[in-house]
Amino acid sequence: MKLIPSLLAAATLACGFAASAQEADIRKALAERIPQMDKIDEVRPTAMKGLYEVRIGTDLFYTDAKGDYVIQGELIDTKMRRNLTEDRITKLTAINFAALPFKDAITIVRGDGKRKVAVFEDPNCGYCKRFERDLQNVDNVTVYLFLYPILSPDSAEKSRNIWCSKDPVTAWQDQMVRDKAAPAASCDTGALQRNLALGRKHKITGTPTLIFANGARVPGAIGAKDVEKRLAEAGAGTEPTATN
Structure with a gap:
């Protein structure tokens, strides 16, 4: 035996x-x-x-x-x-959510903010504007917005004005939801350069790109219902699943 x-x-x-x-x-x-x-x-x-x-x-x-x-x-x-x-x-292509450099992101909290998602967006991205307007229907979430100016030189200028604003959250919402551009501002924009390097490292080639707490990456604008579904999966510790 x-x-x-x-x-x-x-x-x-x-x-x-x-x-x-x-x-x-x-x-x-x-x-x-x-x-x-x-x-x-x-x-x-x-x-x-x-x-x-x-x-x-x-x-x-x-x-x-x-x-x-x-x-x-x-x-x-x-x-x-x-x-x-x-x-x-x-x-x-899943990304370690906890390892993301959140200090380089604009933190937007809605409700209790318990659920979390990171988003790479360009202020000149039409799909990002559609996504942001739909995202207004999602509550109890913390959104880590990584400004990712890849579409044009103007994207870099707008991103700088938003990042350097006294109230970046309002400046971002004004730009994307209310079509109101942020006034010119200047400050240390090292975070924007680091965001570009981070995106290249993870081969993020389009905006918006969403990353959920379970590491799932979703390229492109998705509706509030799909965001809710992904947040629920991430909260339950479900492994990343393919986008339908």
Whole structure:
């Protein structure tokens, strides 16, 4: 009977070696045949037998066990009705919410402020204005607004005026909800430069981009109902899920 644990350990080790060898074979084959795939971050089996995921950064590809074929597309689980590729990318792009530099954000508190969300926005972004106007319907939330002026030089000027305002919260709401520009102001705008660097680090390429307390990242303007749903998931400690 004492041999059973040893046999199980040996079998597990053998499987590990087999998986490593398989990964090495796939890496070697793809690097030799497709030069652009010479720096693969991860190779792992998918839920579909014989199909492997190849990850380069947050880009996903699929291949067979020999690396003879490469598929660029989405893997759908028809039984569960889930887009497995989208689910995987959502987890890969999740951001550690607690590690965000909130000192570089404008903090907006509504109601008890218990629920939390961070938003990267550009004052010249039309979708951001639509999002902000809809966000007025969400209560009991703390919004950490990271000014992210990426659309034009004018975006940087408006962001500076808002950040340097005596009341940045009101200045932001005036700009986005009431179409009232903040008066010219000046101060240390190092936070705006750090926001741009932070966005580049996390590959935030559009505004608005929302980040919830569970790390889920949602690009684009979503309605109040979807915001409420995401806040509830984050509050329940639910893992990031793909955007529908």
